[in-house]
Amino acid sequence: MDKITFPIVEVDKNRLRGIDGAISYFFEITPIDLSQLTEKEIEQVFRDVGMFLNTIDENAFFKFYSLGGKAYVNSSVQDFNQLKFELGPSDRPLQTFFGSIDIFSDVSIFDDYLLYNGRYRRVLSVLEFGTDEIDHQFVPNGVDYILNIKRKSREKGIRGLEKIRSSHLANFFRPKRDVESEGAYHQAENLIQELMLGAESLFDIELFFVLTGQSLDELNSKTADLIDGMRSRGVKLFIEGQSIKKCKSGLAAMFRELIPGVVPTLLSRVHVDKTSHLKFLLPLNRSHLMDNGIAFEDNAGEQIFFDPFNASIPNKNMLVTGASGGGKSVFVNKLIFQLAKKHPTVILDKGGSFKRITLYHDGVNISAKFNPLQFRDPLYLREMVLSACDKEHFNKLERGRLLKSIRAIVEENPGPSNFFDFLKLLECDFPGISLYFEDVAEYLSDEKIAETPILYVDVADYPQAAIAPLIIFILEYFKNIKNPEKILVFDESWSFLKHHADYIDDCFRTFRKTGALPIAISQGLNDFAGIGGKLYSSITNNSFIKVFFPQECIDDPEVSEFDRKQIKSLRFQKGVCSECYVKSADNRFRKTMRLYLSPLELELFHTEVGEDNNFYKFYQEYRPFFDSNKETINSYVRLKYGEV
Template sequence: MSTVKKFTNLGDHLPIWHFDENLMVYNDGSLGGGLKINGLDISTATHEVVNQFCQQITNLLNSMEEGLRLQLFYRLSSNVSDLIESHAKEMLETDEAYRPLVDARINFLKKNEEAGNFYSPEIVLFLRGRPQNIKRDSLFKPNEHFSQMIEDEYGEHRDQFLRAFEQVKDHLDGLGLVPSLLDKDEWHGLIFEYFNLERLEKVGLPKLRDANSDLAPSLLEQSLLSDVIIHSDCLQVGSYYFRFINLGLLPDRTVASMADELTKMPFHYWISQSVEIKAQAQEKDKLQLQRRLAYSMVAGSKNVSDLESESKLSNLEGLLQELIGGNEKILTMGMTIILWDKEKKNLQRKIDQVLRELKTLNQAEGICETITSFETFIHSWPGSCEAFRSKKLKSSNASHLMPFFSYWRGNTRPVCIFPNRDFVPFAIDPFAPELPNWNGLVIGGSGAGKSFTLCQLMLQFFTQKPTPKIVFVDNGKSSENFVASCGGEFIDVSIDSNVCLNPFDLGANETKPSTLKVKSILASLELMFRDEGQESLPKREKALLEACIYELYSKVKGKTPTLSDLKQQLLSHQVDALKQYGEILFSWTGETAYGKLLDGQSNIKLNKNITAIEVKGLDDFPDLKDVFMLLITNFVQREAEKDLACPYILICDEAHRLFKTASTRDYILYCYRVFRKYNCSIFCITQNHKDFLSIPEVADAIFPNTTHVFILRQRKIDWSDFQKTFDFNEAELNAIKSLRIVKREFSEIFYMQDEKRAILKIIPDELSYWICTSDGSDKAKIHEMEKKYPDLGKLHVLQKIAFGEDYPSEYQE
């Protein structure tokens, strides 16, 4: 049976007084401030980057004044409700037809949050100054003078603290940790959560009241609204049991970023780490005394080698030199890991794992507090800047043990949300305004889930306002379910499909071709005219063709020119080479197989928000397929130019076909550079990076103009060439090699956005899986359900597969 002790007032054990604006005033007159920081993501960082970062943290500690105290409070919770709410707001005005897609996604995210499956790391750094010592000059001086003196001295004391606080803030900003001031309401929320976790979950956070109002409760009274029961082995607050693990033994040696391992445990917890800068003169005197004692042991040993004393003397002399040189400071540090659970068995499992994790840090040892749990509890609250069990160590060792590490969380607007490998939600905004361009590249082997990944991304992107226009150039009907579910149009192109796309089409209100349009026509003609194995047409002939194109537009009035018009012009040209090109156009004009698709007025329209153009039917005509894919690119660009307020995305499967000749490469790379000004982007899909990135000029042009890069699982590739092409470091390469796929559950991708990296998990909700799948057995199941419910639309058929055949009938069409 547990022993229970009761304290009448928990506040008697806490030094909290009140807030002065956003500063905490403690009972001893010291001041404190808090900074929210973005931890450094080192998941794919090089050793050099990590070492340099930790050295900068060491420099920060060395620059702090004596007597200052610092607390790093690492909070790993499951609360991602703000992010989910922001994500839902992005889709608030979506069309009613797409509401089932949105509801399924939001419900999926909320269920995972409620189950505690998500992790949201937050890091707050608190700084606490020295106590304020105010002395009265004389007992006989009037109270008015004493009050004025206190006010003046407090103002000076406050200014001095703010200078130190700003110095720390500036240093963190220089490290790229983006520090922002923790306001008093946020600070109160952290304290309230620490002392009232269950109450916060059930009732919510009370509003912080103004301490200056009449009869206002104190900050302590507003923060302590739950009883704390002290058991012999733990504390109990509500139905939660709390245990505390302090760092008992320091590691044998420390290495940069070793504390990162403590931030990846698979449950929710808090870490409170407090550091105090000691009086360095006193510490040096103590070390000098120890040095003299060690020297006497060595010098006093005649003809006897005292290895232990010699080693101790050498270490002390080295440390003294570092202290004198300013490279190190002596400080004290305490680390507490706070765990909680409603079941003691589960809590014990967490304790065991924490102790194991600590031991992996070069034999560090943790102490699981029992009788001293309460003392640890009141020393570890957010902003206390106190440690119950502190250890003396150098500033460089302390920097290695400080958990300044977190994850890159993606873009500001959560248009699309996917968790990373450690289930921390990650936001992607394909058209984020802060990005230099919006183009994308998707690379993955056969069966790696390229189409599935893009459909998952587009499914979330599509349901925002204004509704984007998405055009798939598909090769195998992988987007068919997606298009049908979203009410789009699927165009299956073949030589008998009665589809026509005129290479000479102009944009709205255009009477003569733009530079981009001429590039498009020349690239198409080069594909038609070049001989097998020929890289490009001769420069002179390309120049003559360009002149012919401009002349053709001026000659043909009242209609758009066609390939037949160009054929007649070339046949009558005085240059023999161009006459030969006119002869080649016989197979591309009229009622020929190629002419049906290209020689006439265009009849493809983007009337729907989502359009898929399936080109698998042109596999037997590779030349025609290459030309058609190129023309589609120009067609989407023209459509985007008509409505600049609407985002357009062109997704090209088998994108390597667009880079076959010098002119096609030149045109596509030009598109990569200019699509942003049309509020448009192009995503290229390919199975192997060598398909076109092996061409140096292509890689050099594509990478600077591509923001979103999705790399899926790779198999049987030349890893050395792959690493060289993307300029990956070893950590990045190993991350890509480790990518996993578990069918119907998740697939992992390596995502790059400019210079940032993340490993994401594509975890579909029940409905989105069936919308995005291109698996053969899944398609067969969908087909069977469609036969069973012939009166239902595609989306509602998929809802019955996802949620059961008893899904509400009011959604029937």
């Protein structure tokens, strides 16, 4: 075992001073998610990176860090104007590198690994790069690494290439042709031209991977995986060590140079690299959707977050589409499961997909009756009346006369005490209008519904004649919830509203302005084709976020070829996971998300017919023995799966 002398003597925010007096600065880089960009957009990103590399100070050093999924740069310069990425000072450089706020100087060095802050670490350097071209996916995801670079002057780079060219020139005059030598000659000659034109620069670089494990066995396993993975990319790695038996030495000095603030010597593991290759080694890519929110995974298994109430989203309206059984209801259930504690939720269900989550959160299920006169806004009441009437009897003139009569009734003091009294008063101007509601009279009541965390309605519990009035009532209930950050789930009930396009359009515009989150669920945009163009546009045009699950046909002009390719690649594995593609109207979000469910989520969200019999049997039998619905359901899940 060996120890190293700590090389940093002063840290002032992001400014570091080494034991040798060298001053440098530490910045955090905000990479971009290249998976959300088209090929042309990615090409432009790396053109910009290449321009940055070709203009950096030849006397400055740069150490790029990829640590814990974040990116940093330590440099002797402070100006990064040419690097077109968000970048800001990072005030805790040593804590960032060592992964702890504890004392960093107690670093123990063993044969081929280090131990500090209770974790095992191993440093692997790149001995050889492959000859193939690389791209932004060259460096494996989730691996910490440090890239040291220093730009050579053009003159020095050209001199070095001239030597290479000269060393191969004589081979052209030998009797036996040396193809490999000729290739090296032409490669050096072409690179000289690119250097002279400023299209390329040469750099001294070092690339080190730093692996971490809770145990030595875990560290060894990670090491073997990385070596195999990089070998498949044509890269030869070397495990740095400090062992006479293994003919290794220098781990202490090597690790010392990786610490922020230490000027790299660029001697031991140095390679000469060019701009067009080096630009893909910088840690400028990350898998990212939002900084926080509900946890999902990307299609590579990395954790990402999605928050539909994120302040950067100007319009919270969301449309979720996909074929039946593809995961739409599961996705929306997951959102509600996480959000309902802080955001009052109203659910218009069709078939019971959200019934169990309502039960879990102690929501109210309107399974029998509702009171249309709970709200007395004249426009709402007019829509309520029209929802049961023959639409051909109410042209624009008649609709205006109806609104005038309703206003006169609701302004009376006292006004009608129940909905049928209201209809009787309306009979004065519209004889027989109350008869339209005879078919649904048994579903109307005088009782008011108090505000609840979740209000749930399954339209399947009502006759067809009552569904349109019920939906109009639910929308008005939702509009009257005081909390602006509220959720409305509208699950495939659009056919009942084809005569209410203006009202629905007004509702969705109101929701958009007030910050509410209405979630429209459909098997596909074609579902709206038969219910009128205005209702179609109200739903689709007002939806800033669209979430696509696997589906055959997408008739949406806003869906690009890039989007279609992502949607076509979506996976679904029943009982294991499903994937969806999230797209924003401004194309800022174009990301595939993968859904895995915990045992509790699986039990609450599944929609298979007949699979809930045991669930409800247990609930009915044992609910009296528990203090809450949550405790009852958690106990059922624990008995069934062994965990919640």
